[in-house]
Amino acid sequence: MMTMPAVETYDTVVVGGGPAGATAATDLARLGRSVLLLDKAGRIKPCGGAIPPRAIRDFDIPDHMLVAKITGARMISPTNRRIDMPIEGGFVGMVDRGPFDEWLRQRAASAGATRRAGTFERLDHDGDGVSVVHFRPRDGGPDATARVRARTVIGADGALSQVGRQAVPGADKVPHVFAYHEIVRSPGAGLADFDPTRCDVYYQGPLSPDFYAWIFPHGDTTSIGTGSMKKGFALRQAVADLRRTTGLDACETLRHEGAPIPLHPLKRWDNGRDVLLAGDAAGVVAPASGEGIYYALLGGRLAAEAVDEALHTADSRALAQARKRFMKQHGRVFFILGLLQRFWYRSDWTRERFVGMCRDPDVQRLTWQSYMNKELVRAKPAAHMRIFFKDVASLCGLARP
Template sequence: MFDVVVVGGGPSGATAAEELARSGHSVALLDRDGRIKPCGGAIPPRLVSDFRIPDSQIVARINTARMISPTQRRVDIPIENGYVGMVDREFFDEYLRARAADAGAARFTGTFLRIDRHGIETKVIYRDKASGEERALRTALIIGADGARSNVAKAEVPGGDRIPFVIAYHEIIEAPERTDTYDPARCDVIYDGAISPDFYGWVFPHGKSASVGMGTGLDGVDLKRATADLRRAAGLESCRTIRREGAPIPLRPMDRWDNGRDVVLAGDAAGVVAPSSGEGIYYAMIGGQVAATAASACLSTGRAGDLALARKLFMREHKQVFRVLGAMQNAYYRSDERRERFVSLCHDIDVQRLTFEAYMNKKLVRARPMAHLKIGLKNLAHLTRLVAVTRV
């Protein structure tokens, strides 16, 4: 009998399992194993410090971000007073699962099937990977951390079957040495409708490898062809492909994360991926942390209503950032003309500094109100076409 069964062993589920185990609860961590989520792998310094990530997990430190417009305008943004850390999800996720196990979580490998309830007894039913047999884990509570198309969410939480998402696809390639078009210390973000008509493409270095990919929420887009075009433009078409991966990325947090009884969601299952950027690792781990807090409170008080704490705690800290990023995506990702203006806006030094200060610290920066005012006015001028697009 477990206090909590965590379904899903990505950053969110592994973090929830570790937090609960360190709090003295009996925890089972159920993971499918063998699946590597497509992900650029970027993490901010705040995640590294808050979650005690060792240097051995950081495969690259990025000091520049390059924005590329539909007309191939390039804006290089230096990352001052910090860096963007890059991790390889193949190893990073397993590190987090192993750390949860070291804290006392019991690991199980298999595929979640359903939740069975009989009277006061609740069981998580899964198909064991090694034997292929159905097995059961008795538990008081369940944390669903099983991704953007969460089966736990679909079965248990209102709205869990209607999460909007984009499909992300990327190819992990052997990284070359520095070239005219590739820099192992620079992330390239491509805002071009020819690559993605409603999101963006990317080239993210991972040390000896690199992630090259794109995302879209539209049907009919050939993801592999767009990625091939992106590799060709970046001079990476001849690099050996190590693996190919695709998966959905949710676009906004769900309105409710619990079923009011014994289930609470975390990470992609709850929709916590930042709009506009698609950043998910940091918010997934925070989601796992607040889900663990809510579950622990529920176990202590016996009040199922305490499961709602997960969403309340998360949104109290991050709602405004998500709102601003969502507005930016709605405003600028609608057409190539808008994307061109967005990259032009990125020439502004105040935009550059405030963007990465917010990224590294994970909150809107309020220290320079005049800079915020200037950015707001420039943003309005671009959206209303009162200014011409900057030419470089």
């Protein structure tokens, strides 16, 4: 009589090997948990690639992973006014998501996680009530399938998370910005307005009616992209227009990518039993800026802590701690950035005034301090008060935009 091979069982199966999934797998493996990291090989998310010093410190990102160090940003208004925002005494690191994400996955494997390349298909439970993860291995045929048992599952499989849609109520109802970018070979010194140490951010309706477009240097390469919530907006054409007007249309295009970016955190990250979401799957991308790498790294770490606690105590309520801890640390920032995006990005009139505010020294200092350290700056109430009154003046049209 032929016996069926035993199905492998893991403490945790992590679906998705981006910053959130790879970090969760690393931390859990270091805690002695058995971990399977399941990832679609070759997938690269469209991303500006910026990581603040807080991320570099907290997640031990080595210097060799930084392909550029940005020392300032330039904000370009609808009337083409340009406002420079230099970083005083610091920098923003830039990474290329292809090599960076693979380095994170390799770190997870070095910590003891098992890696497999494959596509998640579905979740169910066996007779013992243990989750079974079904996936299609990359190295198998078109009809090949595999399955593993998982005491817990972390869904870190992106904004349209299949894990979330199958297991977590409300995971399919979050609005998204759709982002598209082209990676080009960086121009040489002949392009006068290109600075390899500066990020350019375009707040212009034709390039994005409700978000922004960007030019972010990555050392040898540069990301040129845009995003919008509006269905039918021609993202590729907007990028082509941006490249043409900046002279970057002459640069060699190396690859292009598109993907949805969630606009705010989900109200619930777990299913109350054995599934927890992290990263884009949980909606942790900062409104207004679209920044996600730091929040994904942190979300992965908090997911690992919550899963480890749930496994240790056999109490699934511990899974909810991931969201509670994240929102306690960053919920206020996300709320403020959400208000900023909804108001200042709604028209070229408001965008013009928003860019005008960015020339203010108080705005620049507080913006960079908050961004670099990932916390609101509370030590300068006078500066906050000045910014408030300047905001009101701009809103009422009483100040020069």
